[in-house]
Amino acid sequence: MKVDNPTSRDIADLAGVSQATVSRALRNSPLVREETRNRIHKIARELNYFVNRNAAGLRTHQSNTLALLLFEDTDGTDTTMNLFFLSMLDNITRSAAKLGYDVLVSLQQISDDWHIQYQASHRADGLILLGYGDYAEYREKLAALAAANTRFVIWGPLVMDQPGCSFGCDNENGGYQATRHLIDLGRKRIAYIGRMARRSPEHAARYAGYVRALREAGEAPIDKLRVPADNSESLGYEAVQRLLERGESFDAVFAVTDLIAIGAMRALQEAGLRVPHDVSVVGFDDMPLAAYVTPALTTVQQNAQIGGARLVEGIVNLIEGKTVQSGLLAPRLVVRESCGAKS
């Protein structure tokens, strides 16, 4: 009665039916009589039997597995994204489990050789790509994936003509919400710190939202209040220093990331300016740190929960041969202390 590595044939012998019937019963085929089915399930449970996925996969050409490829920034210091990805991972595995998929995780450098092989080797039925990187390089790889008929969805900005299907944060909307919040608080001269280049579409979109909010309020963006900065605390710090040295007058800062915002606050405070009394600061990302800095940072939060679910839904639909529309998810403004809305 005890079999070491039971197969469907062992179950069949024990149940006195054919192996085919066992296979049908375990997949809950309506073709099998209920009594028979129950008997087979019972025996399988007793023997700790589980369908051999390799055999099933070989037969059906499916793996019921999604490959999640996480691309890391080359410098490796950007923990912000990692933290966001973690909650994504959490939500992706949950959503995938609900739909009967396992998740294979691989951390990659953008420069790595690419992973057409996940699908070609039947290890995964489709790919989910997460991670920001150099856009130009990224794009070329996506084209290669598409050319190889690989099914994939991307988390990231929606870009024209980009191969494949993507979901991402509506950065323009987020930039708008952040700026609008400052305007509603009566701020008049709002500095922008961050990149604007086409190579970083998410920053560009946030900037576009900033401009839209200003325009809507009848104002124009002020060039002198725009300081380019990559995503780091020290660059945010330096950017504000530059603004102060130049003697620009401003009563608010929209920092394109939380890290930049935190550096900006440090520079302001060192210069004797009070946040938010003298200058309001908004960030973007809602990294865990944001709630703990002083004053607690008001910022824009991407919705990892819905994002993860959408990605899984998207790739599973692609796997099932359905058409999938790219889409954007509206972020949420998290109001804390750094703007003076609460006091």
Add this chain to the structure above:
Amino acid sequence: MKVDNPTSRDIADLAGVSQATVSRALRNSPLVREETRNRIHKIARELNYFVNRNAAGLRTHQSNTLALLLFEDTDGTDTTMNLFFLSMLDNITRSAAKLGYDVLVSLQQISDDWHIQYQASHRADGLILLGYGDYAEYREKLAALAAANTRFVIWGPLVMDQPGCSFGCDNENGGYQATRHLIDLGRKRIAYIGRMARRSPEHAARYAGYVRALREAGEAPIDKLRVPADNSESLGYEAVQRLLERGESFDAVFAVTDLIAIGAMRALQEAGLRVPHDVSVVGFDDMPLAAYVTPALTTVQQNAQIGGARLVEGIVNLIEGKTVQSGLLAPRLVVRESCGAKS
């Protein structure tokens, strides 16, 4: 020349050899003549051919996959662990990739039905278990896994008679280092905030290290300076308040986690005590937040990098039929500002 879903047979036809030779060549068997091997590799590359893992796995009874099971605390609020796990995940996937294994990730509730099936279904060759939870429940599940002949390694405390093989932080040593650091700075009355119950072996071990350091310095632990607290900021805060209300005199706090330490610092500062001038504080975990609080927290850091590598090494050895010894990894004291060692 273009084949849609090429198999080894397609390669064989193109190369004018048998399918068996293709299989051998692709696995770099020395049996195949070099010239033949190269020719086959070239054709495979041109066709974007990758070995069907299901077929190979079915034949060899291997999946070359590790299942990483992350157990979450039931309350779901404990981001500390999640952050640590993320860096573990990173290191685990890297180490696994080096040894030719993929990593399947699944987030689980301790209460979930357990996953003997990962191995039984040939989806994974072995399991890596990460996550703290109710110890008694945990243990029962481990016994079930062991009974089903599942290969697994655990990240966690080393416990007597625990089924399976485990690697973990040497918490006793960490508690010792933290306390020793305080003693070396001249602190005399060192409070301990954290649990001590047998149900949380890691806290108990940290406490044991605390006691050892005191004893070594010729002191005895003072019962009145010991306040039980679970892992949260507010409980750390309350613990110190209680200490202060009771009028205990103390010049240092060893908090069994960073979150507790941060709450403790808040309570001290609100009471008008200066950290580290009046009271030194050490934490444990080195969560990302630790570097950013004021004063920056001195704490004990687990080595996720080595930890991840050891787990992978361990499970792969088990898979290969080798014997594996459980082991502990010494943590590292990260000296920042909260103890006064730097000033």
Add this chain to the structure above:
DNA sequence: CTGAAAGCGCTTACAG
């Protein structure tokens, strides 16, 4: 060094 052949454990048309 290479080939013919068996077989891993399933799923699913086909036949009854």
Add this chain to the structure above:
DNA sequence: CTGAAAGCGCTTACAG
């Protein structure tokens, strides 16, 4: 409702 049979794409003893 059930069974006999084919076949998914590999790996590997066996034979030469």
